[in-house]
Amino acid sequence: MDIVEIYHLKKYFWEGVRQIKALDGIDLAIEKGRLTAITGASGSGKTTLLNTIGGLYRPTQGEVWVDGINLGELSEEQLTVFRRRKVGFVFQDYNLIPELTVRENILFPLALDGLRTDEVFFREIVGLLGLEPRLGAYSYELSGGERQCAAIARALITRPSIILADEPTGSLDVRSGQNVAGVLKMAVEVFRQTVVMVTHNLEAAQVAERVVGMKDGRADD
Ligand SMILES: Nc1ncnc2c1ncn2[C@@H]1O[C@H](COP(=O)(O)OP(=O)(O)OP(=O)(O)O)[C@@H](O)[C@H]1O
Numbered sequence: 001m002d003i004v005e006i007y008h009l010k011k012y013f014w015e016g017v018r019q020i021k022a023l024d025g026i027d028l029a030i031e032k033g034r035l036t037a038i039t040g041a042s043g044s045g046k047t048t049l050l051n052t053i054g055g056l057y058r059p060t061q062g063e064v065w066v067d068g069i070n071l072g073e074l075s076e077e078q079l080t081v082f083r084r085r086k087v088g089f090v091f092q093d094y095n096l097i098p099e100l101t102v103r104e105n106i107l108f109p110l111a112l113d114g115l116r117t118d119e120v121f122f123r124e125i126v127g128l129l130g131l132e133p134r135l136g137a138y139s140y141e142l143s144g145g146e147r148q149c150a151a152i153a154r155a156l157i158t159r160p161s162i163i164l165a166d167e168p169t170g171s172l173d174v175r176s177g178q179n180v181a182g183v184l185k186m187a188v189e190v191f192r193q194t195v196v197m198v199t200h201n202l203e204a205a206q207v208a209e210r211v212v213g214m215k216d217g218r219a220d221d
């Protein structure tokens, strides 16, 4: 089953009078329960594609369906709820909240939605990601790799339809990067998550079951 279906997607930006064709006609389907990597040169449109799947950008043209939802039919408010409930975002710079402990950061998306903690699932995630000893720590006390693991745990906790990771290993050394890529793969294998990961890192891309290459706003695979 395809969890993402993209039809004739175009996304243009304007810089003054210059039109930038960040996405220039993409047709792509992404299968549920797999780890897909997106690679390509800087400026080829990887982040734009990921953000459009995640409902952060609206297409200039074309359709994006995620888990049976046509994003083009959602109001701004519905799109906000879609992002909160259906998408787990993982960024290069972790985006942890510095005032919160690791435990509080991981549970933050549930708190935002007024949902109770599933303590069993929480323990399962932190156990698997090796975060148990660090739950009371603040992000400045963590290594980069630990921060990214906490961010991945935060993405997993809502059981989203899809996890979108933009250069999740981009700020890490090779070894921590491999570990983080391994954690994303584990999310797919253990929790049957769907993960789409943008990466420049060939070793990180190796954990993927499929690699989609981007060039000048187009995708080939
Ligand atoms: N918000 C924006 N406003 C204007 N132009 C943008 C915006 N976002 C992206 N672009 C342009 O769209 C093109 C694709 O950008 P995008 O960030 O998707 O590339 P990328 O493949 O993620 O690159 P990188 O590997 O450097 O992160 C680039 O030419 C970029 O300058």
Ligand SMILES: [Mg+2]
Residues within 6 Å of the ligand: 046, 047, 048
């Ligand atoms: Mg990018």
